Amino acid sequence: MITIEVNGRSVRAEKGEMLLSALRRAGITVPTLCHIDGLTPSGACRICVVEVEGQRNLVPSCAFPAADGMKIRTHSPRAVSARRTIVELLLANHPDDCLYCSRNGNCQLQTLAEELGVRQRRFAGDRTRHTLDTSSPSIARDPAKCILCGKCVRVCEEVQSVAAIDFIGRGSRAKIGTAFDEGLNVSSCVNCGQCINVCPTGALTEQSHIKEVLDALDDPNKVVVVQHAPAVSVTLGEEFGLPAGADVAGAMTATLRRLGFDRVFDTGFAADLTIMEEGSELVYRIKNGGRLPMLTSCSPGWIKFVESYYPDFLDNLSTCKSPQQMMGAVIKHYFAQREGLAPSRIYSVSIMPCTAKKFEAGRPEMGNGTDPDIDAVLTTRELARIIRMRGLSLLDMPAETADTPFGERTTAGKLFGASGGVMEAAIRSAHYLITGEEMGNLNVHDVRGLNGVKEARVNIAGLDVGVAVVSGLGNACKLLDQIRAGRSDLHFIEVMTCPGGCIAGGGQPLGTSSEAVRSRMKALYSIDNQEAVRTSHHNESVKRLYAEFLGEPLSEKSHHLLHTHYTRREVLV
Amino acid sequence: MVTVDLQPILQRYPNASRDALIPILQEVQEHQGYLSREAVVEIGKHLRLPASKIYGVATFYNQFRFQPQGRNHIQVCRGTACHVKGSAAVLDTLKRELKIDAGQTTRDGQFSLEVVACIGACGLAPVICVNGEFHAGVTTKSIAKILDSYRRKATPNDGNEAA
Numbered sequence: 001m002i003t004i005e006v007n008g009r010s011v012r013a014e015k016g017e018m019l020l021s022a023l024r025r026a027g028i029t030v031p032t033l034c035h036i037d038g039l040t041p042s043g044a045c046r047i048c049v050v051e052v053e054g055q056r057n058l059v060p061s062c063a064f065p066a067a068d069g070m071k072i073r074t075h076s077p078r079a080v081s082a083r084r085t086i087v088e089l090l091l092a093n094h095p096d097d098c099l100y101c102s103r104n105g106n107c108q109l110q111t112l113a114e115e116l117g118v119r120q121r122r123f124a125g126d127r128t129r130h131t132l133d134t135s136s137p138s139i140a141r142d143p144a145k146c147i148l149c150g151k152c153v154r155v156c157e158e159v160q161s162v163a164a165i166d167f168i169g170r171g172s173r174a175k176i177g178t179a180f181d182e183g184l185n186v187s188s189c190v191n192c193g194q195c196i197n198v199c200p201t202g203a204l205t206e207q208s209h210i211k212e213v214l215d216a217l218d219d220p221n222k223v224v225v226v227q228h229a230p231a232v233s234v235t236l237g238e239e240f241g242l243p244a245g246a247d248v249a250g251a252m253t254a255t256l257r258r259l260g261f262d263r264v265f266d267t268g269f270a271a272d273l274t275i276m277e278e279g280s281e282l283v284y285r286i287k288n289g290g291r292l293p294m295l296t297s298c299s300p301g302w303i304k305f306v307e308s309y310y311p312d313f314l315d316n317l318s319t320c321k322s323p324q325q326m327m328g329a330v331i332k333h334y335f336a337q338r339e340g341l342a343p344s345r346i347y348s349v350s351i352m353p354c355t356a357k358k359f360e361a362g363r364p365e366m367g368n369g370t371d372p373d374i375d376a377v378l379t380t381r382e383l384a385r386i387i388r389m390r391g392l393s394l395l396d397m398p399a400e401t402a403d404t405p406f407g408e409r410t411t412a413g414k415l416f417g418a419s420g421g422v423m424e425a426a427i428r429s430a431h432y433l434i435t436g437e438e439m440g441n442l443n444v445h446d447v448r449g450l451n452g453v454k455e456a457r458v459n460i461a462g463l464d465v466g467v468a469v470v471s472g473l474g475n476a477c478k479l480l481d482q483i484r485a486g487r488s489d490l491h492f493i494e495v496m497t498c499p500g501g502c503i504a505g506g507g508q509p510l511g512t513s514s515e516a517v518r519s520r521m522k523a524l525y526s527i528d529n530q531e532a533v534r535t536s537h538h539n540e541s542v543k544r545l546y547a548e549f550l551g552e553p554l555s556e557k558s559h560h561l562l563h564t565h566y567t568r569r570e571v572l573v
Numbered sequence: 574m575v576t577v578d579l580q581p582i583l584q585r586y587p588n589a590s591r592d593a594l595i596p597i598l599q600e601v602q603e604h605q606g607y608l609s610r611e612a613v614v615e616i617g618k619h620l621r622l623p624a625s626k627i628y629g630v631a632t633f634y635n636q637f638r639f640q641p642q643g644r645n646h647i648q649v650c651r652g653t654a655c656h657v658k659g660s661a662a663v664l665d666t667l668k669r670e671l672k673i674d675a676g677q678t679t680r681d682g683q684f685s686l687e688v689v690a691c692i693g694a695c696g697l698a699p700v701i702c703v704n705g706e707f708h709a710g711v712t713t714k715s716i717a718k719i720l721d722s723y724r725r726k727a728t729p730n731d732g733n734e735a736a
Contacts, residue, residue, distance in 0.1 A: 163623035170633045179624035180610060180639065187625075572614060572624040 002068040007075070015068075019061035020048055023074060030074050031083065031112055033200045034149035035062045037514070039158050044150050046086050047112065051076045058082055084116040090147050092123035094201075101145070101202040106510055108200035109147060128172060135183030137362050138191035138207055138355040138506075143175050146203035152176060152195035159499060161474040162305065164189035176203075179572045188308050188571045190473070192301035192497045193355030193379075193506015206355045206507060209376040210386060216347040216375070217260040223341055225263040226256055227327045227406070228351040230271060231417030231502035232380050234523040235353065238509045238516070239384035240394045245519030247527060250399025255392050256351075257400065263335075266402045267350065268409025270327035271416040271425070273545065274298065275536035277562055278320045278422075279429045280553035282492055286463070291315045293466075293483065293490040296422055297566075298322045300360035301497030301506075305473050307569035310480050319563040323416065324350050324357055325366050327406060328373030329561040334549045335405065343368075349376045351383050353417070353505035356497065365564040379507025408541040411528040418521045419471035419501035420447040420454060423494040427458055427467070428535045435461045442534050448525065450500050450518060453479065455490075466490040472499035579604075579612060583619045591622055598631055607638045635688060640678040643685035645723045648702040649675070652691025659712075660699040664688065666713040667701075670720060683724065 003010050004019075006028060013022035018041060023030050034045035041063040049058035053071035058079055061072075073079065091113060098104050130143035150167065153176060157163040164187045168177040178187035196204045216222050233249035242248065249266075256264045282294050297303060297318040306313050321329065327350070332343040350357065354377075360366060361374035378386070387394055401407060412428055415421030424444045431439045446456035447467065452475040455468045466489045470476045476495045483490070498505050503520040504512060528534060536542065550557050582600045586593045594616070601612050613627050620627075631637040649664045668674060671684050678685040694700045697709035701719075708719055 157623070157626075163625050166623070166625040166629035168629055168632045177625075179613065179628040181628070188623075572610065573617070 002066060004066050004068070004070040004072060006072045013066040016065050019050065019059075019064050019066050019070075019072065022066050023050075023061060023072075028074055030061055031115070032062055033108055033112070033147065034151060036151055036154060036198055039154050042150050042154065044148065047083055049079055049082050050074045051079050080116070083112075084118060087113050087116055087118055088122045091118065091121065092125060093127050094147070095127070095144050102205045102208075103202035103510075107202060128175075130175065133184055134207070135185035136189060136191065136207065137185065137359045139184060139189070139193060139196060140205050140207050141176075141184060142203050142205075143177075144203075145201045146176055147201055148174060148176065149200060150176075151198040151200070152204060155194045155198050156189075159472050159474055160190070160192060160194060160497070161309075161477045162188055162190055162192075165195070186571065188573045190301040190304045190308075190497065191356035191359040191506075192473075194498060196355065196506055197508070197510060197512065206379050206382065207358055208382060209349075209358065209378055210382050212376045213349055213378060213386070216349070219347075221345065222347040223262050223339075223345055224260065224347045224349060225265060225331055225335070226261040226349045226351060227265040227267045227270070227324070227331075228252060228256070229267045229324070229353055229417065229502060230409075230414045230421075230524070231353040231505060231508070231520070232351050232383070234417065234503065234520045235380050235508050236384060236394070239381070240387075242395070243519070244512075244516035245521075245523035247523050248394060250401070251394050251397035253402050254397040254400040255387055255394050258392055258397070259386065259390060261349070263403045265327060265331070265406035266409045266413075267323050267327055268413030268416070269406045269539065269541060270323035270330070271413035271422075272410055272536035272539040272542050273326050273330075273562070274320055274323050274416075275412060275422075275425050275429050276542060276546075276553045277326075277558060278318050279426050279433055279536075281318055281320065282426065282430060283433050284554065286465075286491060293468075293493050294318055296492075296494045298416065298422060299356070299495060299497045299502075300354070300363075301356040302473065302476065302495045303566055304356070304359070304569065305476070305497070307566055308571045309477075309573055311568040312484070313480060314566055314568065317566060319559075319565060321366070321562055321564055322357075322360060323413075324352065324377075325360065325373060325564075326562050328361070328366065330406065330545065330549075332368075332371075332373050333561060334545065337549075338405065343371065347375050348373065349378065350374055351378050351380065353380050353502040353508045354498075355379060355506040357507075365566070380505075381507060381509060384509070405541055405544065408539060410533045410536055410539045411531045412534055412536045413539070414527050415524055417502045418448075418524045419496045419499075420444075420449070420469045420494065421501065421524065422496075423447045423467055423469045423492070425536055426492065426494075427460075427465075429537045430465075431460050432535065432537050434463065438535070447494075448521075450514075450521065452499060465492065467492045467494075469494045471496040471501050473497055475499075579615050583615070586619070589620055591620055594620060594622065594627065594630055595634075598627075598637060602637060607641050609639075635676075638676050638685075638687070640676075640685070641682075643678045643683050645684050645703055646687065647684060648687045648689045648692065650690075650692045650694070650698070650700045650702070651688050652695065652698075654691070654695035655699040658698040662713050663699050663701065663711050663716065666716050670716060684720070 001012050002015050011026040030048045032048040043060040043063035048061045050061045051073040133141040216224050234247050237246040237248040253264050295316045331348050336343045358377040361377050367373045412425035447454050447469045452472050453470050458465045500517045504517045613624050617624050675686050675688045699711050701708050701711050
């Protein structure tokens, strides 16, 4: 440990630690637009400049290592004035349409301009003109609003190992774009939306489905059904001022009914259904010499990643559709039949923590010809927007429960929201499927937590099963490379595209900190602790679905509706 | 689509890392005339770099192009003397006439456009160079005539082989 002097106070720092992190730990706020904790500092935005005694120029604190005895002034007139000038220069090339921007009120550039007291346009000049990229089904890019901080580029490359985008060109023509500056839809982008979560401005947003959903709700001929994913109920509250991890499942269900949805279903039900199918598939593969390790297929960004980057692993992917799509299929088939409705009258909406789900819903595998099983996907953020738009008060809603036949879920299904949850749910049920008995202790602690890679060995009736859980595609790459190199002790691998799982998905509330992700995860496990039914195979509604409609897991009907195959995708990688 | 075997070039850079990117790009362009999508992918595999990164680096420099050169390659001097004598307007007019940007090739393959720094003919400013032939004192009005003279040189069957 070393000591530095900051604004006349002494502050402890690690040797070689960047100034910004030491300052933050000491509770000193230095603003920044380009810094991401844990990733390579780029020093791109220069907002975090501070004055260091003995240095002629201001230094970017995010990329300047602390040294013993260093004397720093974080808010000297010179530093603050430099920050203001930088913001003024950024604004000189930024559209003045804050009122129309999706990030209005939630924009770091706007906040900074306000904090630094920017009250007039000091620099006027030509603005760089750009075209919108709305080619992607998940993510819309408006390069005019981009301030070239490069956070999206770093997340895409360093966290996800996708590197779909990079800086193109130079100087005043520089911009962010894909290889050969083509649309995001034909690039190697996996639609995860992590870039949206780090974008300080409105340059990256989700492709909104709000209008389509409101139109459907307004259409008297449509029966509008909605499902909500396990990770949404523990994050939606944050949009309305609740602390991270507050579970608003009951109030959200009530709110969705007030919005006019005819039926409210819980994707956790479909997660339980997924476990029955996927667990049976795993057991079948192990017993019949099928391709192992089996890889989970719930996370649509991950699926596209395998199709583009690791096509040799396509046969390792579970053939199970994701819970969203299983729910979509049983809604338009079983539910429609049960209610005597033509599937075309049903408008099926899902609330997801995810932008890739928008892409998944439009995949040709996920429906019947031109009729998709899921008609629209809203992110957690979009749902919050609709709730505010309709003047509903989430916090004052009574707790209500979801509708039959797909409203009942077990806590195993709920755990799908966190990295490791699918694995834990699968282990609980696989044990039962193989031995006919429940596990003595249902908790599988080795697969819990926020580590990017978790591994465990599970003994089921003498069968030694090797499992791994990874989140963040960069971590998945490392594991797949080990398997390519000959590693063979693993049977089942859960992969979530986003680090931490769906609770940190690309459709979740903006400005999420790692503490918030931790709290959300804790909330899911505390639900698991408190409720009585904790295994998917004890979901009574799932049992009824099998008895009345599907027959049994991996039946012909299941294969037709709940399973699919993916194929190699040619993109520039 | 013309496929060019890049292996002879890449083999000269065994176990290369990203430091070798620019020399490789230069050699490939020398060999192929431009950087094709296939070339970018192959270089990416060799250096284990994503295509977006290679495209990003290549677009940083004026020297790299991503379309084959046209039969008539126009270089517009943007050196200081030419600038003072109005080369910016010359470049704008060329772009408008040909309906392409610098670095691009017309769809019929007739013309390609490149911006170059001083080509050492300051006395002739503003100057453009077509297929190695210098045109002195170019004005926005004389451009149409210069382009026409090259169009006339093209044989009637020229358009077919470009397809």
